[in-house]
Amino acid sequence: MREEVGDPERLVSRSELEELADLFDRFEFALDPLSAKAREAESEFENKVRQLFSSRIAPKYPDLGLSVFRCRVRTWCRRFLQKSSRQ
Amino acid sequence: MKACLEFEDILRINRPEISKLREIGDSFESVDQDGACEAFGQQVQLLEGAVIQCYKIAAVVARKKGGDLSEVAEVWEQMSQFCQLALEELRSLKNKYPHCGTAQLYDRVLDYKLAADKRLQAVQEEIECEKRSAIPNGLFPDPS
Numbered sequence: 001m002r003e004e005v006g007d008p009e010r011l012v013s014r015s016e017l018e019e020l021a022d023l024f025d026r027f028e029f030a031l032d033p034l035s036a037k038a039r040e041a042e043s044e045f046e047n048k049v050r051q052l053f054s055s056r057i058a059p060k061y062p063d064l065g066l067s068v069f070r071c072r073v074r075t076w077c078r079r080f081l082q083k084s085s086r087q
Numbered sequence: 088m089k090a091c092l093e094f095e096d097i098l099r100i101n102r103p104e105i106s107k108l109r110e111i112g113d114s115f116e117s118v119d120q121d122g123a124c125e126a127f128g129q130q131v132q133l134l135e136g137a138v139i140q141c142y143k144i145a146a147v148v149a150r151k152k153g154g155d156l157s158e159v160a161e162v163w164e165q166m167s168q169f170c171q172l173a174l175e176e177l178r179s180l181k182n183k184y185p186h187c188g189t190a191q192l193y194d195r196v197l198d199y200k201l202a203a204d205k206r207l208q209a210v211q212e213e214i215e216c217e218k219r220s221a222i223p224n225g226l227f228p229d230p231s
Binding site: 012014017025029031033067068073076078081082083 | 146198202212216223230231
């Protein structure tokens, strides 16, 4: 079952991750990696990941570093994009 | 049966554009010879097109590979190596052909190599993260 926005059991909701996946798609798989759009999407992705980490993840899981959280978000985005493009 | 091209096949098809640059570069004794800069410049443009096209295909293939991180890493590593080969040829020819678009192409290929390297490094970090760093159960929903 899919988690809905605001699911109290999740620190990061599906809709927030899907929004991150959209940004990730726009820079990681940009056909022109040097474009301003790709750079802007990367910057926005990074800001949102940092903001999520500092406001919700770090207070509850102080041993989980930002770099690990970022890695896991990136991998989640890859898998989500792969699966959603098959549908 | 479906016939599928691998990214390596795409690079193999485009690799001759790099060796042709060397062949054309060596076929003139000097850039001052009639037609030297035109011929070399034309090959510079073809090589630029090949690098850009290969990068675009790398991005599409990497997206399709999705969560198979080692395969994604392989794509970016191959793209980086292709750029490196082009850079080595350009570096050795830029003194003989200082103009003819050589310097501009060098900078552009370097930018694409750095973009591929950045993606390679990031996916390698993800591979390490999966091996070494556990995350709390249920922190993320299933991506399906």
